[in-house]
Amino acid sequence: GQEDTSRDHSLVFADLTPEEMVQVVRYLRENLRVPLVDASQAKPSDNCIYYIDVQLPTKAEVLLFLDGGVRPPRQALAVVYFGNQPDPNITEYVVGPLPSPKTHRDFTMQKYGGKLPFHRRPVTEKEYKDIDSFISEEFSKAEGFLQYCCDYDGTNLATLTTAPRGFQSGDRVTWFALFQKVYGSGLYVHPVGLEVLVNHSSLDVSQWRLSKVFYNGRYYGDMAQLQREFDQGHVSVVKVKKVSPEEEFGSLKPRAGPGAPGPFQYEPRGPRYSIQGNHVVFQAWSFAFGMDVNAGPRLFDIRFKGDRIVYELSLQEALALYGSNCPGGMVTRYMDGSFGIGKFTYELVRGVDCPYTATYLDRYYLIESETPRANKNSLCIFEHDAAVPLRRHYSNFQSLYYGGLTKSALVFRAISTIINYDYIWDFIFYQNGAIEVKVHATGYISSSFLYDTGIDYGNQVGERTLGTMHNHLVNYKVDLDVAGHKNSLVAQDMVFESVQAPWSPQHQIQRPRLTKKVLEKENQAAFPLHSNIPRYLHFASNQENRWKHQRSYRIQLVSFAGDHLPEVSSMERSISWARYKLAVTKRKEDEPRSTSIYNQNDPWKPTVAFADFVDNETITNEDLVAWISVGFLHVPHAEDIPNTVTVGNGIGFLLRPYNYFNEDPSRDSSDSVYFRAD
Amino acid sequence: GQEDTSRDHSLVFADLTPEEMVQVVRYLRENLRVPLVDASQAKPSDNCIYYIDVQLPTKAEVLLFLDGGVRPPRQALAVVYFGNQPDPNITEYVVGPLPSPKTHRDFTMQKYGGKLPFHRRPVTEKEYKDIDSFISEEFSKAEGFLQYCCDYDGTNLATLTTAPRGFQSGDRVTWFALFQKVYGSGLYVHPVGLEVLVNHSSLDVSQWRLSKVFYNGRYYGDMAQLQREFDQGHVSVVKVKKVSPEEEFGSLKPRAGPGAPGPFQYEPRGPRYSIQGNHVVFQAWSFAFGMDVNAGPRLFDIRFKGDRIVYELSLQEALALYGSNCPGGMVTRYMDGSFGIGKFTYELVRGVDCPYTATYLDRYYLIESETPRANKNSLCIFEHDAAVPLRRHYSNFQSLYYGGLTKSALVFRAISTIINYDYIWDFIFYQNGAIEVKVHATGYISSSFLYDTGIDYGNQVGERTLGTMHNHLVNYKVDLDVAGHKNSLVAQDMVFESVQAPWSPQHQIQRPRLTKKVLEKENQAAFPLHSNIPRYLHFASNQENRWKHQRSYRIQLVSFAGDHLPEVSSMERSISWARYKLAVTKRKEDEPRSTSIYNQNDPWKPTVAFADFVDNETITNEDLVAWISVGFLHVPHAEDIPNTVTVGNGIGFLLRPYNYFNEDPSRDSSDSVYFRAD
Numbered sequence A, B: 001g002q003e004d005t006s007r008d009h010s011l012v013f014a015d016l017t018p019e020e021m022v023q024v025v026r027y028l029r030e031n032l033r034v035p036l037v038d039a040s041q042a043k044p045s046d047n048c049i050y051y052i053d054v055q056l057p058t059k060a061e062v063l064l065f066l067d068g069g070v071r072p073p074r075q076a077l078a079v080v081y082f083g084n085q086p087d088p089n090i091t092e093y094v095v096g097p098l099p100s101p102k103t104h105r106d107f108t109m110q111k112y113g114g115k116l117p118f119h120r121r122p123v124t125e126k127e128y129k130d131i132d133s134f135i136s137e138e139f140s141k142a143e144g145f146l147q148y149c150c151d152y153d154g155t156n157l158a159t160l161t162t163a164p165r166g167f168q169s170g171d172r173v174t175w176f177a178l179f180q181k182v183y184g185s186g187l188y189v190h191p192v193g194l195e196v197l198v199n200h201s202s203l204d205v206s207q208w209r210l211s212k213v214f215y216n217g218r219y220y221g222d223m224a225q226l227q228r229e230f231d232q233g234h235v236s237v238v239k240v241k242k243v244s245p246e247e248e249f250g251s252l253k254p255r256a257g258p259g260a261p262g263p264f265q266y267e268p269r270g271p272r273y274s275i276q277g278n279h280v281v282f283q284a285w286s287f288a289f290g291m292d293v294n295a296g297p298r299l300f301d302i303r304f305k306g307d308r309i310v311y312e313l314s315l316q317e318a319l320a321l322y323g324s325n326c327p328g329g330m331v332t333r334y335m336d337g338s339f340g341i342g343k344f345t346y347e348l349v350r351g352v353d354c355p356y357t358a359t360y361l362d363r364y365y366l367i368e369s370e371t372p373r374a375n376k377n378s379l380c381i382f383e384h385d386a387a388v389p390l391r392r393h394y395s396n397f398q399s400l401y402y403g404g405l406t407k408s409a410l411v412f413r414a415i416s417t418i419i420n421y422d423y424i425w426d427f428i429f430y431q432n433g434a435i436e437v438k439v440h441a442t443g444y445i446s447s448s449f450l451y452d453t454g455i456d457y458g459n460q461v462g463e464r465t466l467g468t469m470h471n472h473l474v475n476y477k478v479d480l481d482v483a484g485h486k487n488s489l490v491a492q493d494m495v496f497e498s499v500q501a502p503w504s505p506q507h508q509i510q511r512p513r514l515t516k517k518v519l520e521k522e523n524q525a526a527f528p529l530h531s532n533i534p535r536y537l538h539f540a541s542n543q544e545n546r547w548k549h550q551r552s553y554r555i556q557l558v559s560f561a562g563d564h565l566p567e568v569s570s571m572e573r574s575i576s577w578a579r580y581k582l583a584v585t586k587r588k589e590d591e592p593r594s595t596s597i598y599n600q601n602d603p604w605k606p607t608v609a610f611a612d613f614v615d616n617e618t619i620t621n622e623d624l625v626a627w628i629s630v631g632f633l634h635v636p637h638a639e640d641i642p643n644t645v646t647v648g649n650g651i652g653f654l655l656r657p658y659n660y661f662n663e664d665p666s667r668d669s670s671d672s673v674y675f676r677a678d
């Protein structure tokens, strides 16, 4: 039936199954004809599979298929680190067809217009482990100092990476900050004042070097120098107070025992949505979902009453850009997509992360390993009563009646824990045809060791902890297809016009009037992060509704963003999607993402620079994509301990029907309530 | 005990009881020594009691009392229309002490610095009825036309008022638009194209005149002229299609029968809040509440862990400012506070307007009557699970643990139906010490008859219905008292500074830095509606938290407002609170409200002009008040039929602790969840 077909259609967007991953690994091992080491064991000078994910067909292929045409072949993307060859590089292969691959094709050149230099590769867990070993060895040159400052016993300090890693293309020189290794609580708020700059650019681990050491406001050439100066009494030492498991500061342990439970949700007749494979149906809504191992959650073919509204709605990047007077803090511009927003969506805790009644789904990843890993219960789907009516009117004027409807919406959620921070990714579907995309930030803040003028960069939040200010910016791709894929971007706003009252010309009226403008070029449709934006912005179609208005969807943003980076910065182009709160471009198959996982480790020569997408092409009556950046300036304060709260730290956007229908489609909801007095 | 004392303290803010209202009426009838007519029957040339509400003591008196001093006398405010005297005027009396009044004092001069001219008085239901009768009589001069255009039978047309009523002080000349009188559904979307301008300024009803008639784009001197031109075939008539009770357009009647119920809230151990009188306790929160008959909901003495954070948090005004090419629409600037935001908070429907489990409370009003009226179940209070964690962190880095807390918040709600529109007023209390104030707009849109270039002012939403664009603006008073009532306003924001990397001076870093500024004068603290505002704005105290930061509360706004009115407008000063998204002023007992109920009918000589409050006084270390304006530009579209939805139409602000505590107080919540692997 219809539903079976839809479910089957959604599979074209499905993530790889563990079986498919295994097949691709098997195929590569048999066919690459090079020695491959499992990434969890691989040295930089080895070859290894970095990750495998689904390679989606082109939109043209998919649309043909959805319209009843041929099913496109199912393919995988395999990213391989070639460290063990004369010209080390990263190669991206398309492998297919699944489930039994027969071919692989190097499409690095096609996708990026050139080879991918090896220094751009994301750092693996194995590389971090090797760096930790390296640092440990270096620490042996300052045992006395470390013992004195930090009660160092060889195991009780942890490193946290920063990024980017240097100042120019080719650098792989990273500041690592040292933290007390506390158990069961966030070490992120226990800096000890020591940071070390590691040059790990060589593929030969034995060639790695400590380039610089920072301790409590001063820089040293290496650990030995720090030890010497310490021995000479030249180092101002702040002895670390050892954090015990019972330590209160930063702990998430409840102080109060459990009390009476609060309200929770109950579904008297069970769930009202259905999930089959990666296909979700809720009232008039249906969509397909997936999880990109790096970029995170993504939805496809979002339909309302059977009509596609959005082809793709996907997270692209999450950026956190810090200030500090410590070196690690001041260079930090985390591009979380390169760390893995998808693979870091861990298990959700029933009753806290999502309601008890939610449906929890597993996801599978293959990254830095040759075997798939399951993140159990890492997606949740549930219906939620917002406890405010979606609409209501109570009348006792002329006649007594009431009509209303609860705001009961479907929520699709994943939560990524990217080291210290937790991002809650929500996609919400309302009965009126609106979609809300929302991200909340929570988890532990990053911190620096507090010294000197630290509070120019944040607030003191602990004895020696500086909660460092930063800007969160999140980018989404929204390939709206409103009543077909040929759309235009229309801006509406208000102006006041001063007019004579028609019935009393000696009097002036200041009258609001609607302004309307088609934004014809990409450059007109790229709105700087802090510019005013027209109050109404629509993806408008060529179809008209019953009242002769263009059937449209409106984009409405909620953001509290700070600035992204001055364009003079040598790395700004790598995050140039953040120049714009909204940019609408002509959709291109070769502009699938606003950034790349390779931008983090070479932001000076970005693999993908979004700014290049905005090249003033004509965007009337074209297949358009909206790229949306929302964020908030976060100045951590005492109340960010133990964790940042979601209250006030939610940002996102709405896609709302605007003359798309002839009336509010929630009229068709069976949840409507109506009564009248007569 | 402590709780009894708090409950008793809250009574100082309590609304009048019906018994108290009755006593004040009795006292006035016995002591005013003038003939008084019940307002529901009173002609303009009569004297009548317009309304009676509580007259709150001064803040100084209340604070003394709350600190253990003497209880201030309980008093009422009585507003009397004196139409039946040589110098007609409105007089405001303070009557007390309750429950057995012994004195009344005319404090009009003291409060307003002059007499209140009679023409400023709000229009009563009786005056509207008399106007309807007058219009009916005038309609007899155009029976043929009305029968032809509108199937007029003397009963099937309804009038809707507009406001303001003229162009200069003293005018009382109102456009009334005619709508099909439909039953059980919103007549507001059924304009017939006819509007009439009624001069009802005379206190002698027989002197009222029809000044102008508008029909389908043309103006006529009176109904007789319209009939004459109709008879001559000069009138372009659009015959009204009679709306039957089964009519779909604009109806709230469900199309689908009830289906499986959606999720709803369940309180396994009952409510976790308590309400005694007007005193609410929820976890660490307590507050007193009341409902101003005109201005609407207000909270007092909001405390967290026993410490006052807000002295007063009160709605001030809701403005809706329209554009149209019909006369009624183009002059409309509704100031809902003069219609009665409080008295129009009607019964809430269980399970739709608030959860089934909510507590519903009655309110009593005395307005346009000599007997109190109950609005049953017109306030609701409930705890709600937002279905997103308040905070959470999942760690599998270094050690495996999880901590989290559901976002379970107390909601205090009332919904005002002001003719066509429904405003949902929410005040939300979170476990982390944050308060959220939110308003959603729903209900029926206002509309004009569609002709000619109507869509310059909105969208066509029905056969002949123009959904007219308008700007919603809502003003709140927030008398924050952060750690005492002496506060200063501090702005923090980010700038980028270009610095040499300390370890590598040949390289520049673009580093975010925190800027901090005390805003010393009122003019610096008045932020124009569409200016950029510092990203962090705090009410800061003289106390420091454990980390030596000023204990503060942050104000964070969410608004999608359009412009308010050009200042050249002769009525702009009457809504000059809307010049500012946020203005912080020195608190004054004689600046209790940002507007007045008398501004609507004489906006050209506003009784209260908020702009006068902003006179550049020093605001450091003073008792400060924040006046906050939020709104949204509303361009109605097809989906506003039948009702505007709340999705995307919510605006408001947050009051968030910022270094007020030493850590997040939600750590003390017994709802916290924590576990670790070891």
Ligand SMILES: [Ca+2]
Binding pocket: A522, A585, A586, A612, A613, A614, A615, A616, A617
């Ligand atoms: Ca382009």
Ligand SMILES: [Ca+2]
Binding pocket: A311, A479, A480, A481, A482, A485, A487, A587, A623, A624, A625
């Ligand atoms: Ca598109």
Ligand SMILES: [Ca+2]
Binding pocket: B522, B585, B586, B612, B613, B614, B615, B616, B617
């Ligand atoms: Ca002042």
Ligand SMILES: [Ca+2]
Binding pocket: B311, B479, B480, B481, B482, B485, B487, B587, B623, B624, B625
């Ligand atoms: Ca104050």
Ligand SMILES: [Cu+2]
Binding pocket: A441, A445, A470, A472, A634, A644
């Ligand atoms: Cu943050």
Ligand SMILES: [Cu+2]
Binding pocket: B441, B445, B470, B472, B634, B644
């Ligand atoms: Cu509106």
